[in-house]
Each structure stands twice: as structure tokens, then as C-alpha cells.
Amino acid sequence: MVSKSQISFLKSLQQKKHRKEHGLFLVEGLKSVTDFLQSDFYTIKTVYHTPLSEPKMLKVSGNIKFQEVSAAELEKISSLNTPQEVIAVVEVPGLPELKTQQLAGKFTLLLDGVQDPGNLGTIIRTADWFGISNIICSEDTVDxxxxxxxQATMGSLSRIAVHYTNMLLLLAKNTLPVFGAMLNGENIYQTDFGTEGLIVLGNEGKGIRPEIQQLVQKNITIPQSGKAESLNVAIAAAIFCNEISRNRLK
Amino acid sequence: MVSKSQISFLKSLQQKKHRKEHGLFLVEGLKSVTDFLQSDFYTIKTVYHTPLSEPKMLKVSGNIKFQEVSAAELEKISSLNTPQEVIAVVEVPGLPELKTQQLAGKFTLLLDGVQDPGNLGTIIRTADWFGISNIICSEDTVDxxxxxxxQATMGSLSRIAVHYTNMLLLLAKNTLPVFGAMLNGENIYQTDFGTEGLIVLGNEGKGIRPEIQQLVQKNITIPQSGKAESLNVAIAAAIFCNEISRNRLK
Structure with missing residues (x-):
């Protein structure tokens, strides 16, 4: 049983300003919550679960509080149209400031102003499939x-470090190769990505902003054989991850 | 100016049963409507536009009715949170029944029970980028x-024929190679797709249904190097399109 004020507090975490104020966010669904319970860098504070879901819950040790709620209460807290049985309150991690030297020897995605939550979530899930462990977002990328x-990460957020930073400053101090997803670049099928680098993907409508474009060393294009004007940014990100992956796994 | 009853009729087209009853659907936004005006197989009946958007409209000949409405009226008809300046009423095309023989010499996507509208829209947009001109959906795929x-097709629907059919019957009579996106198949980076075939992609949660799996000739997997349980279906579709495309364009 949760109080009215607890419910309204939990609901408030659906808004960015309240998440920022309290340093907390919500994770919904048994699969995702289980992933976060096993995460290396996220700390769960409280897990709210229905009586139905209790036997399925992985009760790891630590200071996590488990609180049983009714299905009706859970529905009030949930942001989903079809609420699931479990909701966790998770701490926003204080990730240390990232320098690109730490990213040597691997590939990292840089997102310049991605706005759609579904796109960001799908990019994180895709990165997790392809073994990319860091994503760096410009400060104006969706939270x-x-x-x-x-929700769209399907638990993958528990395994991927997502950093927000001033991308211009980061790139100015960078020594790794910088590739950019552009419409007028080199054919991705002929690109040698080498063994490390930063892959920059831009905003859904405007692409990569001009100041950042100037710091991209190689413009790469996914060849088009049909008539669509552009690809969705999560699709472009996946094709870049796939091309890098096929070099290692074919 | 549109009447209240016209507005409520147009709004009703947001629901499948009314689209089916009237054989009509809505297309929103100047870019998409322009694409549909140039389409080979869609017929536009009426274009509703604000005074602002009139100078930008491509008024092709034919029996299309152009009707000016206020921004407030357009907002009432729109399904978007941020309505655009133009909405067209388009006829659902009576596509002739498809036999897979007609698909010889090219690649076609088969969607078995895809449920999320954003996923279907993104798959259509991606197919249009890669020059795939037909998509076949099982009858339980989202409308x-x-x-x-x-909206998610960004105008690409105007160029892609999307068929709904009993997929079991279609595959039973088929003579083309059938590839399926599965989790336990052959490495996609080592797959020879040849020059034609059907690519089957399954439902978001359940994958390809068992009866259809039995008609798949080659199970293909996108190699995983991270920890995500699966890829989003639109991402998987894009990677299949990309792999087929790179054979031709590298």
C-alpha cells in the first residue's frame, strides 16, 4: 500500500525537472527491473511490485526496499498504457566526466540533438546488441x-553508460577518428573504420549541426537505391554499428 | 471552412473500422501530401490546407478537391500533437492479389504480425531508401x-505497395528463396542472398510464428556481440535490407 503523496511523488518522476531535482527515475516491467538489479552502475532504491509478481522477483542483497502494491496502485504510478507488474525507482548515476582517450580501442556513438525518445531508446538497445558500451549525447539530446x-531500451540502459556533454568541447580535445553519418559522404560499404572511433549521428530533421560537422573527419553515407529522402536516425545508427561489427564477426 | 459533421467524419478515419468502411485514410504534412500527389497507385480525393500553405501546394491536375481551412479547423482534424498545414484524404488502393512469381528477380519483405505502428512505418521508410518496392503483411499486422x-513512413508509403494476405497460403505456393530473421540461424555476414527472395520478419515479442517458420528455408541471424536479448524488428529489417544492398553497391 502506498500513500497518495507517494503516488504523486512517483508520478512526478515522469517529468524531467522532477527527475533532475531528486536524481531519480523509474524503470517499468519485470525484465527491465531485473536487468537494472544486475547493473554495474545503477543503484535501485525501491521496487514496487504486485503480489502476483513477487515470486518472480530477483531479490538481490543490498539496501533495496521491496514494497508490495495493488495492481490499481501500480497503474496510477505507471507511465505505460498497459502497466506491467513491477516499477523500480532508480538513482541517476553520477557518471565521471568522460575524455575521449578513455574510448581508445573501441567505437562510441555520439548523438547530436536526437529528440525522439523512441529513437534514443532504440539506439541504446541496438548499441547493447552490438557491444558498444558508451553513448555520448549533446546537452540538447532528449533526456x-x-x-x-x-521503455524502448528494453533493459539495455542498465548496461550502457549514457553521457551528456558539450560535444564541441569534447571533440576539440579528441584524438580518435571521427566519422559522421551524412548524406553526401563516402560509401559506407567502402569505408575502413579501423579499430576505434567516434560515430556522430545528428538530429532527426536537421542532421549534424554545422559546428560539429567541421570536426567530423570522414563523412560517411549509406548508399540509397530507392527514393526516401533520408533514413530514421536509429536505423542509420544500427547500420553503422552493423558495418563495424561485420568487420570483426564475418 | 468545414462543417462540424465533416470534421467528425475526418476524425473518424483515425480508427480502422471507419477507414475500412469508407476506404479512405488521412495523410498529414506538406512533404507527405506532395509525395502522395505524385504517387503511382494512390488517389487523393481532397486536400485540406491552411491559407498559409496554399502557395506551397503542388496543384496537379485531376479530380482532386482543394479546400482551404483555418489552422484551428485543421487542428481538430489532425491526429498529430503538432498539426502541420496540410491534410489529404486518400483512397485505400485496391491492390491486385499478389503471387510471389511477380516478385521474381527482387527482394521483398514479409512481416508476420508486426504490431507497433512506428515499427511498420519505419520499415516502409527503410524499404523505400533501399529500393524495395513491395511489403507483404500477415493479416494480423497493424493496419x-x-x-x-x-506519419512514420515520412511519405515513403506513397511509393511502396503494402499487401495484406494469408502468409501461409502465399508461402505454400511460393517458388522464391525464403529467408527468416531468427536468433539461432546462419551468420548474416556469411549469407549469400543471391538475387531474389522473401525476407520474413516476425512479431515484436514472439518472432515468426511456428507454422511460418516451417516454410522458411534459411534461418539468418545478425551476430550479437553485446548483451541485448533481441533487436527491434525495424532495426533487424534495416540490417537485412543493408546486407542485400551492400552486395550490389559496394
Missing amino acids: VYNPKVV | VYNPKVV
Whole structure:
């Protein structure tokens, strides 16, 4: 049983300003919550679950509080149209400031102003499939703790470090190769990505902003044989991840 | 100026049963409507536009009715949170029944029970980028004329024929190679797709249904190097399109 004020507090975490104020966000669904319970860098504070879901819950040790609620109460807290049986309150991690030197020897995605929560969530899930462990977002990219983003990652957010930073400053100090997803670049099928680098993907409507474009060393294009004007940014990100992956796994 | 009853009729087209009853659906936004005006197999009946958007409209000949409405009226008809300046009423095309023989010499996507409108829309947009001109959906796949699907295609629906059919019957009579996106198949980076075939992609949660799996000749897997349980179906579709495309364009 949860109080009215608890419910309204939990609901408030659907909004960015309240997540920022309290340093907390919500994760919904048994699969995702289980992933976060096993995460290396996320700390769960409380797990709200229905009586039905209790036997399925992985009760790891630590200071996590488990609280039983009714299905009706859970529905009030949930941001989903079809609420699931479990909701966790998770701490926003204080990730240390990232320098691109730490990213040597691997590939990292840089998102310049991605706005759609579903796109960001799908990019995180895709990165997790392809073994990419860091994503760096410009400060105006949609908040990764937005419930729609968390949902679209299907638990993958628990394994991927998502950093927000001033991308211009980061790239100015960078020594790794910088590739950009553009419409007028080199054929991706002929690109040698080497063994490390930063892959920059831009905003859904405007692409990569001009100041950032100037710091991209190689413009790469996914060849088009049909008539669509552009690809969705999550699709473009996946094709870049796939091309890098096929070099290692074919 | 539109009447109240016209507005409520147009709004009703957001629901499948009314689209089916009237054989009509809505397309929103100047870019998409322009694409549909140039389409080979869609017929536009009426274009509703604000005074602002009139100078930008491509007024092709034919029996299309152009009707000016206020921004407030357009907002009432729109299914979007941020309505655009133009909405067209388009006829659901009576596509002739498809036999797979007609698909010889090319690749076609088969969607077995895809449920999310954003996924279907993104798959259509991606197919259009890669020059795939037909998509075949099982009868329980989400309706392609759902406003969220139409929106996510970004105009590409105007160029892609989307067929609904009994997939079991279609595959039973088929003579083309059938590839399926599965989790336990052959490495896609080592797959020879040849020059034609059907690519089957399954439902978001359940994958390809067992009866259809039995008609798949080659199970293909996108190699995983991270920890995500699966890829989003639109991402998987894009990677299949990309792999087929790179054989031709590298």
C-alpha cells in the first residue's frame, strides 16, 4: 500500500525537472527491473511490485526496499498504457566526466540533438546488441531517463553508460577518428573504420549541426537505391554499428 | 471552412473500422501530401490546407478537391500533437492479389504480425531508401493506414505497395528463396542472398510464428556481440535490407 503523496511523488518522476531535482527515475516491467538489479552502475532504491509478481522477483542483497502494491496502485504510478507488474525507482548515476582517450580501442556513438525518445531508446538497445558500451549525447539530446526512452531500451540502459556533454568541447580535445553519418559522404560499404572511433549521428530533421560537422573527419553515407529522402536516425545508427561489427564477426 | 459533421467524419478515419468502411485514410504534412500527389497507385480525393500553405501546394491536375481551412479547423482534424498545414484524404488502393512469381528477380519483405505502428512505418521508410518496392503483411499486422504508421513512413508509403494476405497460403505456393530473421540461424555476414527472395520478419515479442517458420528455408541471424536479448524488428529489417544492398553497391 502506498500513500497518495507517494503516488504523486512517483508520478512526478515522469517529468524531467522532477527527475533532475531528486536524481531519480523509474524503470517499468519485470525484465527491465531485473536487468537494472544486475547493473554495474545503477543503484535501485525501491521496487514496487504486485503480489502476483513477487515470486518472480530477483531479490538481490543490498539496501533495496521491496514494497508490495495493488495492481490499481501500480497503474496510477505507471507511465505505460498497459502497466506491467513491477516499477523500480532508480538513482541517476553520477557518471565521471568522460575524455575521449578513455574510448581508445573501441567505437562510441555520439548523438547530436536526437529528440525522439523512441529513437534514443532504440539506439541504446541496438548499441547493447552490438557491444558498444558508451553513448555520448549533446546537452540538447532528449533526456535518457524519460520513461519512453527507458521503455524502448528494453533493459539495455542498465548496461550502457549514457553521457551528456558539450560535444564541441569534447571533440576539440579528441584524438580518435571521427566519422559522421551524412548524406553526401563516402560509401559506407567502402569505408575502413579501423579499430576505434567516434560515430556522430545528428538530429532527426536537421542532421549534424554545422559546428560539429567541421570536426567530423570522414563523412560517411549509406548508399540509397530507392527514393526516401533520408533514413530514421536509429536505423542509420544500427547500420553503422552493423558495418563495424561485420568487420570483426564475418 | 468545414462543417462540424465533416470534421467528425475526418476524425473518424483515425480508427480502422471507419477507414475500412469508407476506404479512405488521412495523410498529414506538406512533404507527405506532395509525395502522395505524385504517387503511382494512390488517389487523393481532397486536400485540406491552411491559407498559409496554399502557395506551397503542388496543384496537379485531376479530380482532386482543394479546400482551404483555418489552422484551428485543421487542428481538430489532425491526429498529430503538432498539426502541420496540410491534410489529404486518400483512397485505400485496391491492390491486385499478389503471387510471389511477380516478385521474381527482387527482394521483398514479409512481416508476420508486426504490431507497433512506428515499427511498420519505419520499415516502409527503410524499404523505400533501399529500393524495395513491395511489403507483404500477415493479416494480423497493424493496419498500414493507421495515422501513426503513415506519419512514420515520412511519405515513403506513397511509393511502396503494402499487401495484406494469408502468409501461409502465399508461402505454400511460393517458388522464391525464403529467408527468416531468427536468433539461432546462419551468420548474416556469411549469407549469400543471391538475387531474389522473401525476407520474413516476425512479431515484436514472439518472432515468426511456428507454422511460418516451417516454410522458411534459411534461418539468418545478425551476430550479437553485446548483451541485448533481441533487436527491434525495424532495426533487424534495416540490417537485412543493408546486407542485400551492400552486395550490389559496394
